[in-house]
Amino acid sequence: DTEVTQTPKHLVMGMTNKKSLKCEQHMGHRAMYWYKQKAKKPPELMFVYSYEKLSINESVPSRFSPECPNSSLLNLHLHALQPEDSALYLCASSQVGTIQTQYFGPGTRLLVL
């Protein structure tokens, strides 16, 4: 099983809403990642969890709050987003170690009105 699943596939939210994105993998990977991808741009790393602990936060605004409740799950809590936060949010996972191939989920397409 090399699948990373993400829910929901699409999300529309207002600037005052609170919502969460979910990501799940059952490959035994102990590193999980959130990326943001705008149209016609490469994925940009937001957060990295290693062994369920946040190891990298690429200066992401606090309106994005990640959570890794266990080794298979990764959440991204959203609050008071701005229209410019509209993007495709990708989750990925990998082993921790020298060889780290990341496996990506299909993404959640987020629209902030």
Add this chain to the structure above:
Amino acid sequence: DQQVKQNSPSLSVQEGRISILNCDYTNSMFDYFLWYKKYPAEGPTFLISISSIKDKNEDGRFTVFLNKSAKHLSLHIVPSQPGDSAVYFCAARYGQNFVFGPGTRLSVLP
């Protein structure tokens, strides 16, 4: 400052011929390089990778070449097939951090 560059935004190749996608990087701390393929509305799919201690890795129709002194890598697809038409991202890693290039859109013409 773009640490990973893919200077060709697009590339068109005839079916059956070779596709060569190029990638340059600036950070000498990168120790692992990956190529991903992405279709619209899907997440990137891993294709092939190479460690910085190697200069070539081959997997079926895909071969990645790494020239560390030139900080350059390339992906060769032989023979190219229409199903290979997608956006190809080069990515580089240091530590737990992965940096992606801007992508090259490959069109394989039947």
